[in-house]
Amino acid sequence: MSRLPPEILSYLFKFVKQSEPVWGSTSYAVSKLSPPPPTLQRLGWIKVSYVCRSWREAALDSPLLWAHPSFCLGIRWAEEMLLRSRAVPIKVTLSNSATLTWEIQCLTEHMSRTKELVLARSHGVPSASLTALLQSSVAPVLDKLVWDLHHDLQLESFSEGPSLSLDRTPCLRKLTIVDTVRLPFSTDWTVHTSLTHLHIRNSLVRPTAFDHEELLSVLSRLPHLESLLLVNCVPPVVTEAAKRRETPVALPRLSHLAASGMLNNSAFFMQHLRVPTSALTVSFGLRFPTLSEDGSHDALQTLLAHQADFTSPLRTAAIFWTTCPVRVWAWRGRTTDVGRFPKHDAPDNPTDLRLHFHYYDVRTVTADSIIPSLPLHDVRVLHVVCGTGWAPDAWLRWQGIFAHVEHILVRAHVPGSLIEKPASKSLLKALLCMPQDSVLSTESTEICPTLLFPRLSALTLTLTSPPRPSLLRAVKKARGQAGSPFQITVLPA
Amino acid sequence: MPTIVSVDDSTVPGEGSSRLLLLVSSDNKHIVVEEDIMSRSRFISKQVEGFEATSQRHAILLPFSSFVLNKVIEYCSHYRGYYLLEDDPDAAPPGRSPVREWDQEFLDVDRNMLLRIIKAAHYLEIKSLVGSCARAIADMIRGKTTEEMREILGVENDFTPEEEHSPSSKCTG
Numbered sequence: 001m002s003r004l005p006p007e008i009l010s011y012l013f014k015f016v017k018q019s020e021p022v023w024g025s026t027s028y029a030v031s032k033l034s035p036p037p038p039t040l041q042r043l044g045w046i047k048v049s050y051v052c053r054s055w056r057e058a059a060l061d062s063p064l065l066w067a068h069p070s071f072c073l074g075i076r077w078a079e080e081m082l083l084r085s086r087a088v089p090i091k092v093t094l095s096n097s098a099t100l101t102w103e104i105q106c107l108t109e110h111m112s113r114t115k116e117l118v119l120a121r122s123h124g125v126p127s128a129s130l131t132a133l134l135q136s137s138v139a140p141v142l143d144k145l146v147w148d149l150h151h152d153l154q155l156e157s158f159s160e161g162p163s164l165s166l167d168r169t170p171c172l173r174k175l176t177i178v179d180t181v182r183l184p185f186s187t188d189w190t191v192h193t194s195l196t197h198l199h200i201r202n203s204l205v206r207p208t209a210f211d212h213e214e215l216l217s218v219l220s221r222l223p224h225l226e227s228l229l230l231v232n233c234v235p236p237v238v239t240e241a242a243k244r245r246e247t248p249v250a251l252p253r254l255s256h257l258a259a260s261g262m263l264n265n266s267a268f269f270m271q272h273l274r275v276p277t278s279a280l281t282v283s284f285g286l287r288f289p290t291l292s293e294d295g296s297h298d299a300l301q302t303l304l305a306h307q308a309d310f311t312s313p314l315r316t317a318a319i320f321w322t323t324c325p326v327r328v329w330a331w332r333g334r335t336t337d338v339g340r341f342p343k344h345d346a347p348d349n350p351t352d353l354r355l356h357f358h359y360y361d362v363r364t365v366t367a368d369s370i371i372p373s374l375p376l377h378d379v380r381v382l383h384v385v386c387g388t389g390w391a392p393d394a395w396l397r398w399q400g401i402f403a404h405v406e407h408i409l410v411r412a413h414v415p416g417s418l419i420e421k422p423a424s425k426s427l428l429k430a431l432l433c434m435p436q437d438s439v440l441s442t443e444s445t446e447i448c449p450t451l452l453f454p455r456l457s458a459l460t461l462t463l464t465s466p467p468r469p470s471l472l473r474a475v476k477k478a479r480g481q482a483g484s485p486f487q488i489t490v491l492p493a
Numbered sequence: 494m495p496t497i498v499s500v501d502d503s504t505v506p507g508e509g510s511s512r513l514l515l516l517v518s519s520d521n522k523h524i525v526v527e528e529d530i531m532s533r534s535r536f537i538s539k540q541v542e543g544f545e546a547t548s549q550r551h552a553i554l555l556p557f558s559s560f561v562l563n564k565v566i567e568y569c570s571h572y573r574g575y576y577l578l579e580d581d582p583d584a585a586p587p588g589r590s591p592v593r594e595w596d597q598e599f600l601d602v603d604r605n606m607l608l609r610i611i612k613a614a615h616y617l618e619i620k621s622l623v624g625s626c627a628r629a630i631a632d633m634i635r636g637k638t639t640e641e642m643r644e645i646l647g648v649e650n651d652f653t654p655e656e657e658h659s660p661s662s663k664c665t666g
Contacts (some may be wrong), residue, residue: 004608008615011623015631050639050658053651 009058013065017045022070042073063088071103078103082110089115089141094130104129111137118146134162135186142169148178166192173197182209183218191221196253198225202232211235213245216272220249227256234265250274407458456486514541515552516566522559523552530569533580535618557613561606565613568599568622579621596625604633604646 004012022044049059059065068091069081082090092114094103107114111133119130134145147162161180166172166189174197177184184200212235219225228251251257254275512528514537531537537553544550555562600607611626634642643650650657 004612005615008611008623008627012627012630015624015628016634019631019635047639048642050652051642051650052648053656055648 003054006054006058006061009055010062010065013045013048013059013062016048017065020044022046022073060084067091068093071099075099075102078106082106087113089113089143091116091118093118093120100129104133108133108137111139111142113141114139115141116144117142118144118148120146120148131162134164138168139172140170142172144174144176145169145172146176146178147180147184148176165189166195170194175199176201179203181206183214185218189221191223193224195222196224196226198222199227199229200231200233201229204232206232208233208235212269212272215269216245216249219251219273223251224253225251226253228254228258229256230259230269234259234269236265245272248272248274404455405453406455407460408453408456458487458489460489460491516562517552517554518559518562519556520558522562524559524562524566526566530566530573533569533572533577533619533621534565537617555613556616557609561609561613564599564602564606564610565617565619565622568596569619571595571599572621577621579624580619593625597629600625600629608646 022042045065046059049056063084063086066081066084067088069078069085071078071094090110090113092107092110094100094107094117107117117139130147145164161177161182162184163182163186164172164175164184165186170192171194172192173194175184175195176197176199178201180200180202215235219228249272251273254273257273257275259269513525514528514531516524516526516531518524528537528541540551540553600610602610607626607629611623611630614622614626630646633645637645642648
């Protein structure tokens with residue numbers, strides 16, 4: 001083993017590092033409850049440098065291994081890691097308030113090569129020094145910044161947050177800001193073409209220190225945005241300037257948009273954005289479940305009709321509530337809240353149904369939110385875009401409503417991840433209603449595939465890697481049980 | 494650079510939709526394999542490009558046994574035509590992900606064989622296979638002490654007592 005080339009050893013150590021982080025970086029909470037492990041074990045993956053000379057040399061000669069310096073082993077180790085990382089871009093996570101002053105000083109020295117910066121701290125940590133650091137530093141390679149100071153929500157002590165001059169961070173692509181009251185930008189920048197992800201999340205709906213016009217003004221200077229997430233921070237419509245605005249802000253590259261919070265604010269905000277019809281997902285998380293009772297239902301319908309072109313065959317939309325497991329599916333230009341919208345609002349019998357399952361959407365679906373009386377009897381083609389998680393039993397409640405489905409197309413949503421997940425097998429088993437292990441309830445195991453898709457003639461799986469033999473066996477078994485054996489096609493993604 | 498020997502074109506056809514390559518293992522076994530299958534190997538791809546530049550096709554001599562070579566060909570055959578992120582030189586390095594289930598079964602071999610496969614994959618520049626092997630080895634030594642790591646992987650402790658406990662001037666563990 002010691003004769004393995006250093007490049008292989010370096011590669012191996014990368015995986016050891018992933019599975020065995022330095023003690024403290026993931027076991028911080030546990031550390032308060034249990035005694036620390038022996039010294040060498042605390043080093044996590046670093047202990048590979050204690051195995052033999054060649055391993056040590058390989059580890060020390062791999063600066064990328066040290067490019068995420070850990071502060072939890074103390075100052076000496078952090079300095080050593082920074083030294084060993086040489087000049088490669090580093091990822092810094094500040095999380096140890098005991099050495100805050102030193103950490104900030106250290107970060108200042110290495111800001112020029114900091115590629116990722118995560119500021120995640122527990123309660124009561126003053127943010128002023130961090131704000132000052134960001135405002136005074138030039139970070140030429142900074143690619144990702146997360147500002148999550150996790151303030152005490154009971155005290156509503158949201159911080160003001162950073163005030164970034166994007167001219168100082170020319171490479172910044174991903175910016176996440178949590179629980180701040182103002183937009184994280186200063187005014188001394190013009191257009192920033194690197195930023196592709198802007199996520200602003202507040203744990204509570206509370207007054208913001210910015211208005212619609214300011215928000216739209218910032219967005220107008222971020223023309224390359226691909227992902228925009230605004231959680232509980234869309235400001236209310238109060239300014240006359242905002243009301244008078246006539247030209248929408250164009251975000252031509254946007255592929256994911258989520259605006260949650262008060263519906264009317266989100267609706268007004270959306271009306272001033274021009275979003276491409278090729279956007280994969282437009283999500284609205286609505287804070288209050290009383291949608292159909294307060295008139296918001298109509299507002300939502302109007303909003304969707306106005307903003308989203310759901311007649312486009314490539315457009316899928318997932319709309320979900322954050323406080324209740326109700327979802328809206330949109331197809332053929334009509335929308336239906338499966339759980340709550342009145343029946344007469346359901347679309348005419350569609351023949352081509354596209355469902356987009358969000359990871360946590362499906363996980364939170366309950367029996368009551370799946371109404372088997374939906375008029376889906378004429379669906380002939382069922383598209384299933386797979387994420388990475390499933391609630392297989394949800395499918396079983398659809399028994400009888402897909403009686404005319406002839407073709408099912410399952411497509412991996414996340415390249416490289418679906419087929420590796422055991423859940424993908426569960427999905428297919430649930431989809432075809434085959435006997436399944438404990439994932440499904442006892443009664444579900446008695447359902448025959450011919451009951452759910454009696455007219456199924458073709459199943460197309462578009463996968464990112466070849467299906468496992470066990471998966472194929474399972475599908476073929478289902479085919480054998482079906483009244484009319486269906487054709488199975490596996491396509492590479 | 495590998496050693497290459499000239500071969501008769503009749504032995505290795507160069508025409509047709511699926512051209513063949515002749516690979517020669519260190520135990521002098523001649524293995525004919527479709528070029529498409531081995532295209533996952535950047536090393537082989539570069540060799541083939543060289544053939545095209547000189548209009549001559551050669552057998553490719555490889556410094557590992559036919560047993561190992563056949564395992565690598567089995568891997569490449571399985572993933573023929575599939576895009577694997579790890580093999581894309583333009584893609585970002587893959588993050589934390591488990592070993593693919595098929596790979597797990599494929600790599601369910603003894604330690605020495607696993608090490609031979611990873612060396613061969615490294616030589617052939619098949620990053621996805623190197624990655625799967627490395628993950629498998631990392632799984633074997635996860636949570637183990639340094640002494641257990643040595644035992645599992647047959648590594649000799651060649652440190653002096655002083656060296657063993659001081660990997661750097663500053664940190665003493």
